[in-house]
Amino acid sequence: MTEAAFSWTDENVARLRTMVDEGGSAQAIADAMGCGRNAVMGKVHRLGLQLKLAPGGGGVAAAREARAGVSRAPATPKAPRPKPAPVAKPVLPPVTMAPVVDPTPKRWPKPEGPEAIAIEALSSRTCRMPLWSDFHRGGLYCGKPVSAEGSSWCAACRQLVYEVRPIRAREEAEAHALKQVRQQARSGAFA
Secondary structure, three states: OOOOOOOOOHHHHHHHHHHHHOOOOHHHHHHHHOOOHHHHHHHHHHHOOOOOOOOOOOHHHHHHHHHHOOOOOOOOOOOOOOOOOOOOOOOOOOOOOOOOOOOOHHHOOOOOOOOOEOHHHOOOOEOOOEEOOOOOOOOEEOOOEOOOOOOOOOHHHHHHHOOOOHHHHHHHHHHHHHHHHHHHHHHOOOO
16 A cells, blocks of 8 residues: 555554554554554554553664564663752842933923923823933923913924924925915916
């Protein structure tokens, strides 16, 4: 039989069980039955059977010796390994100071004065610009009145959020000049 045409019939399963009980290896059983070694190992696993190892250990060499009738001396038990000496854990000094960090990245205003508020105190009419403070004060927000209804920032924080970029300013100026030329053309100034 070829591996592709092989199927596990009741007769083949019974034959497999007897060969496993006799102590045959997966390869020897596969060769005798005309199927692959992996097929034998899979079926043995699914049936809950256990392939027996050759006496004195396992592996290919031991299986070959068992088939050839050669016996080896039993393996001598290994001496237990000594346990490594315990390593003392280093004692670290307690950390008492917070790391020094620049509290105002990007030139943002420092959280000083009565306007600096916590997140719980924010409302729709207070500036919601996050401010960086020292380690002990925690996260604070600007809290000044907003510049316009529906805005999220006060006038000072709005300038920080909407920084004018030189290229953007030039593009806006060119667009404004083009708009004026179009309006003049519509009004007949160039006629």
